[in-house]
Amino acid sequence: MKKIAIIGGGIIGLTLANYLDTTKFDVTLFDEGIGQATGASAGIISPWLSKRRNKKWYQLAKDGAAFFPKLVQDLSLDASVYSKCGTILFREQNSLLALAELAEERKKEAPEIGDIRLLTADETASYLPLLKPAPSLYVSGGGRLNGRSYLAHATKQALAKGVKIIHEKAQVATNNEQWQIQSASHQITVDAVALTSGPFVKPLLEHLNYTVDIRPQKGQLLAFDTTYQTSQEWPVAMLDGEADLIPFMNGQILIGATHENDGGWDLTPTQAAFDQLVEGTRDFLANPEALISQPASFFVGTRAYTSDFAPFFGPLEQTNLVVASGLGSSGLTTGPYIGYLLANYFNEGTWQADCYQKPIETYIQKNAEN
Numbered sequence: 001m002k003k004i005a006i007i008g009g010g011i012i013g014l015t016l017a018n019y020l021d022t023t024k025f026d027v028t029l030f031d032e033g034i035g036q037a038t039g040a041s042a043g044i045i046s047p048w049l050s051k052r053r054n055k056k057w058y059q060l061a062k063d064g065a066a067f068f069p070k071l072v073q074d075l076s077l078d079a080s081v082y083s084k085c086g087t088i089l090f091r092e093q094n095s096l097l098a099l100a101e102l103a104e105e106r107k108k109e110a111p112e113i114g115d116i117r118l119l120t121a122d123e124t125a126s127y128l129p130l131l132k133p134a135p136s137l138y139v140s141g142g143g144r145l146n147g148r149s150y151l152a153h154a155t156k157q158a159l160a161k162g163v164k165i166i167h168e169k170a171q172v173a174t175n176n177e178q179w180q181i182q183s184a185s186h187q188i189t190v191d192a193v194a195l196t197s198g199p200f201v202k203p204l205l206e207h208l209n210y211t212v213d214i215r216p217q218k219g220q221l222l223a224f225d226t227t228y229q230t231s232q233e234w235p236v237a238m239l240d241g242e243a244d245l246i247p248f249m250n251g252q253i254l255i256g257a258t259h260e261n262d263g264g265w266d267l268t269p270t271q272a273a274f275d276q277l278v279e280g281t282r283d284f285l286a287n288p289e290a291l292i293s294q295p296a297s298f299f300v301g302t303r304a305y306t307s308d309f310a311p312f313f314g315p316l317e318q319t320n321l322v323v324a325s326g327l328g329s330s331g332l333t334t335g336p337y338i339g340y341l342l343a344n345y346f347n348e349g350t351w352q353a354d355c356y357q358k359p360i361e362t363y364i365q366k367n368a369e370n
Contacts, residue, residue, distance in 0.1 A: 001024065001025065001026050002024065002025050002026070002191040002192065003025070003026045003027075003028070003188070003189070003190040003191050003192075004020065004025045004026070004027050004028070004190060004191065004192045004193070004194065004346065005027075005028050005029075005030065005170075005172070005179065005181045005188065005190040005192075005193050005194070006027065006028070006029040006030070006193075006194045006196060007029075007030045007031075007170050007172060007181070007193065007194070007195050007196065007197050007204065008030075008031060008194075008195065008196035008197030008198065008200065008201070009029050009030070009031025009033070009151070009155070009165065010031075010151070010196065010197070010198055010331075010335070011147065011150065011151070011327075011331055011332060011335035011336060011339065012196040012313075012324045012327075012335045012336075012338050012339040012342070013029060013031065013194070013196035013197070013339070014029070014150075014151060014154040014155060014158060014339070015071075015154065015335065015336045015338075015339025015340060015343075016194060016196060016339040016340075016342045016343050017029050017154075017158040017161075017163045018074075018075060018154055018157050018158050018161065018163075018339075018343075019074075019339065019340050019343030019344070019347075020163075020343050020346055020347065021343075021346075021347045022161050022162050022163070024347065025346065027158075027162075027163045027164065028163070028164040028165075028166065028181070028188060028190070029158065029163055029164070029165045029166070030166050030168060030169070030170035030181065030183055030186075031165070031166075031167060031197075032167065032168060032169040033167055034267075041147035041148075041219070041221065041256075041257070041299065041301060041331070041332060042144065042145070042146050042147055042148075042221060042223075042246050042248065042254045042256065042299070042332075043144070043145050043147065043246075043330075043331070043332030043333065044087060044142060044143075044144060044236045044238060044244055044246065045065050045068060045082075045142065045143040045144065045145055045332065045333050046065070046087040046139065046141070046142035046143070046236070046238065047061035047062060047064070047065055047330065047333050048062065048065070048103065048106050048107075048110050048112075048113050048139070048141075049089060049099055049102060049103055049106075049137075049139070052309075054308070054309075054310055056310070056355065056356055056357055056358065057309075057310050057311075057330075057356075057357075059355055059356055060311070060334050060337070060338075060356040060357070061330055061333050061334055062106075062109070062110050063337060063356075064333045064334040064335075064336065064337035064338075065110070065112055065141075065143075065333055066110065066112050067336060067337040067340065068082065068084075068143060068336070071336050071340075075153065075154060075157055076157070077150070077153060079232065079249065080146065080149055080249055081145065081146055081149045081150050081153050082143060082144070082145050082146075082150070083143060083144055083232070084140075084141065084142070084143040085142065085143060085144055085232075085233075085234065085235050085236060085247075086114075086127075086138060086139065086140045086141070086142050086235035086236075087138070087139050087141075087142025087143075087235055087236050087237070087238060088119070088124060088127060088128055088131070088136045088137070088138050088235050088236070088237045088238070089136060089137045089138075089139075089237075089238045090134065090136050090237065090238070090239050090240045090284060091137070091240055092240075093135055096118060096135060096136070096137050097118070099137050100116060100118055100137055103116045103137070103139060104116060112141045113139050113140075113141045114139055114140035114141030114142075115138075115139070115140040115141075116137070116138070116139050116140075117137070117138045117139075118135070118136075118137055118138075119135065119136045119137070119138050120135060121133035121134050121135055124136040125286065127234070127235055128234045128235055128237055128245075128247070129234070129286070130228075130234075130245065130247070130253070130285055130286060130287075130291065131237060131245075131284055131285065131286060132284065132285060132286040133286075134284070136237075138235065142235065142236060143236075144236050144246055144247075144248070145332045146248060147332055148299070150332075166183060166185075166186055168183035168184045168185065168186065169183060169184070170182065170183040170186075171183075171204070171207060172193055172195070172204060172207070172208065173207070173208075174208065175189065177320075178190065178191060179191075179192070179193045179320075179321075181193070191320060192320040192321070192322075192346065193320070193321050193322070194322045194323075194324070194342060194346075195321070195322070195323045195324070195325075196323075196324045196325070196339070196342075197325075198302065198303065198304040198325055198327070199214055199215070199216040199217075199302055199303070199304040199325070201214060201304065201323055201324075201325040202214040202325075205323065205364060209366065209367045209369070210316075210364050210365065210366055210367065211364070211365045211367055212325075212363065212364050213306050213307050213326075213362075213363040213364070214304050214305070214306060214325055214326060214363070215261070215304075215305050215306075216263075216264050216265055216302045216303070216304065216305075217259060217260060217261055217263065217302065217303045217304075217305050217328075218258070218260035218262075218263020218264065218265075218266060218267075218300070218301075218302060218303075219256070219257045219258055219259065219260070219300070219301055219302070219303050219329070220256070220257060220258045220260070220269060220270065220273040220277070220298055220299070220300050221254055221255070221256030221257040221258075221277075221298065221299040221300075222254065222255045222256060222273075222274065222277050222278075222296055222297075222298060222299075223252055223253070223254050223296065223297050223298075223299060224252070224253045224254075224255070224291055224292075224294040224295070224296050225251060225252055225294060225295045225296075225297075226251040226252070226253055226291065226294045227251055228247070228251040228253070229251070231247040231248060231249065231250070231251050231252065231253065232247070232248065232249040232250075234247040235247075237284070239280070239281060239284050240284075241280050243255055243256065243277055243280035243281045244256060244257075245281060245284070253291060253294075255277045255278070255280075255281050256277060256299075257277075257329070258273045258276060258277065259329065260273075263302075264302075265302055267300045267301070267302070268300070269298035269300055273298070274296075274298075278292055303327070303328055303329060303331070304325045304326050304327060304328070305326060305328050306325075306326040306328075306363055308358075309328055310326065310357060310358065311324070311325065311326040311327050311328070311334060311338070311357065312324070312325060312326050312357055312358075312360050312362070312363040312364065313325075313338045313341070313342065313353070313357065313360075314342075314345070314351055314353055314357075314360050315345065315351060316360065316364065317366065322342055322345065322346075323360075323364065324338050324339075324342060326363065341353055
């Protein structure tokens with residue numbers, strides 16, 4: 001039986017671990033758990049109305065959203081992890097009409113969008129009572145994913161499959177045709193390695209003599225604990241700006257997230273982030289103080305971004321080394337599908353993902369040997 005090491009237990013690494021064929025592979029996953037973007041995230045799975053010009057990224061995000069019904073079934077995800085709750089989008093009136101037309105056009109290739117409705121101001125407030133009355137666009141296929149809950153659930157599933165999980169930082173080195181994985185208390189030799197540790201992929205690959213186009217970005221998310229009894233029934237809202245409003249179960253309401261390019265690896269919650277997120281949401285709320293006055297906590301993590309804001313994933317020169325990083329703020333939409341594609345590569349030995357990304361050499365270059 002061949003041995004595979006996964007370094008990075010975020011949304012890609014744990015999905016990969018769950019889809020690997022453990023009748024073929026002995027799988028060990030290493031993850032320190034510090035600064036992990038997935039564990040500090042809650043996302044809206046609704047990529048169809050993005051105006052990003054990168055067609056390959058949109059194809060990946062579209063297929064990532066379409067993958068969720070399979071993911072829910074295969075990993076037995078319940079509503080505390082993922083829910084197809086619908087999405088409300090706010091824009092100026094003229095932009096809403098254009099957005100509705102775009103939705104109808106994209107629905108031809110993405111029926112997962114579901115029903116598309118222009119809502120009146122009163123309808124918007126009835127769909128999501130936290131919002132003040134204002135016209136909006138509603139698509140029924142949108143969903144929400146709790147990153148922290150997903151990791152906890154996927155970890156249990158992976159352990160039940162026999163995946164070994166080591167909560168330590170790991171380094172990797174070549175050893176002829178095999179790989180040496182070293183952590184604080186473990187040293188193992190494996191046949192293949194998957195590097196899925198977000199921005200930490202950069203130092204891991206630099207140790208293997210690669211130059212990598214990756215930068216860390218700090219993200220902060222606010223979670224308010226409220227007494228709303230029906231929050232799990234509400235749709236998510238993509239506001240006109242950076243902030244999103246994400247109702248979860250048991251009255252938890254999330255607002256997020258910041259995109260702090262200068263935050264680096266710092267995981268300290270800041271008052272500036274609180275103020276930014278609150279102010280970015282205030283104008284859309286029917287009663288801002290009623291929400292903002294509730295007990296609040298921060299989720300803080302470090303995302304990975306490339307220079308063109310697109311991810312990379314797949315095998316490098318050696319077919320027994322795969323990498324995945326650069327998900328940015330859409331990682332909860334694309335990450336599970338990327339993990340599934342990487343698992344198929346190991347399980348079946350084929351790789352077909354050119355439609356989703358530029359050549360991986362765009363982001364990773366092998367340095368000349370001294």
